[in-house]
Amino acid sequence: FYNCDGFKGQLNLPKNIEKIGNGAFGFCSGFTEKLNIPSGVKSIGDFAFKNCTGFSGVLSFPEALTSIGSSAFCNCKGFSGDLTITKNVWLIGSYAFCNCSGFTGSLVISDSVVEMGTCAFSNCTGFSGKLTLSKNIKNIFSYTFYNCSHFTGNLILPEEAKSIGSYAFFNCTGFTGDLTIPN
Numbered sequence: 001f002y003n004c005d006g007f008k009g010q011l012n013l014p015k016n017i018e019k020i021g022n023g024a025f026g027f028c029s030g031f032t033e034k035l036n037i038p039s040g041v042k043s044i045g046d047f048a049f050k051n052c053t054g055f056s057g058v059l060s061f062p063e064a065l066t067s068i069g070s071s072a073f074c075n076c077k078g079f080s081g082d083l084t085i086t087k088n089v090w091l092i093g094s095y096a097f098c099n100c101s102g103f104t105g106s107l108v109i110s111d112s113v114v115e116m117g118t119c120a121f122s123n124c125t126g127f128s129g130k131l132t133l134s135k136n137i138k139n140i141f142s143y144t145f146y147n148c149s150h151f152t153g154n155l156i157l158p159e160e161a162k163s164i165g166s167y168a169f170f171n172c173t174g175f176t177g178d179l180t181i182p183n
Contacts, residue, residue: 002047003027007054011035019043022069026050035079037062046070046093053077060084067091070117075099082129084108092116094141098123105129107151111136118165122146128174133158141165150174157181 002023007030013020015038022045034057035049041062046069058081059073065086070093082105085092089110094117106129107121113134118141130153131145137158142165154177157164161182 001025001028006030008032011055013038013041015040017041018064019045020048021045023047023050025052027052029053031055033057035059037065040064043067044069044072046072047074048072049076051075055079058082061086061089063088065089067093068096069093071095071098073097073100078102080104080126082106082108083127085110085113087112090114092120094118094120095122096120100124101126103127106132108132109134109137113137115139116144117141119143119146121148124148125150127151129153131155136160139163139165140168142167143170144168145172147171152176154178154180159183 010033011031017038018040026047031054035055039062042064050071055078059079063086066088074095079102083103087110090112098119103126107127111134114136122143128150131151135158138160146167151174155175159182
C-alpha cells in the first residue's frame with residue numbers, strides 16, 4: 001500500500017499478522033483514529049508507516065514485538081500520550097520515530113532494548129514527561145534524542161553505556177532533575 005493516498009477512516013489489520021513489512025503503509029495519508037497493531041506482530045519493517053498522517057491517540061505495541069525498523073514511524077503526526085517500547089523489543093532502528101510530533105507524555109524504553117539507531121527519536125518535540133532508558137543500551141548513537149525538548153525529571157544513563165554519540169541529547173532543555181552518568 002506504499003504511497004496510497006486518500007484513505008478515510010481506521011486502518012484495520014488482521015489479528016493473525018506477524019510482520020508488517022518494509023514500506024507496507026509508507027506515505028499513506030487519510031487514516032483516522034488509533035493505530036491498532038495486532039497482538040501477534042513480532043516485527044515492524046523499515047519505513048512501514050513513514051509519513052503516515054491522520055492517526056490519533058496513544059501508539060501502543062504488542063508484547064510479541066521484537067523489532068522496530070528504520071524510519072518505521074518517521075514523520076508520523078497525531079499520536080498522543082505516552083510512548084512505551086514493550087518488554088521484548090531489542091531493536092529500535094535509525095530514524096524510527098524521528099520528526100514525530102504529538103506525543104504528550106513520557107517515553108519509556110524497556111530494558112530489553114539493546115540497540116537504538118542514529119536519530120531514533122530526533123525532533124520528537126511533544127514529550128512532556130520522563131525519559132526512561134533501557135538499562136542494557138551500550139551505545140547511544142549520534143542524534144538519538146536530538147531536539148527532544150520538554151522531557152522532565154532525571155536523566156539516568158545506563159550502567160552498560162560505553163559511548164554517547166555526537167549531539168545525542170542536543171537541545172533537550174526540559175530536564176528538571178539530576179543527570180547521572182555511569183562510571
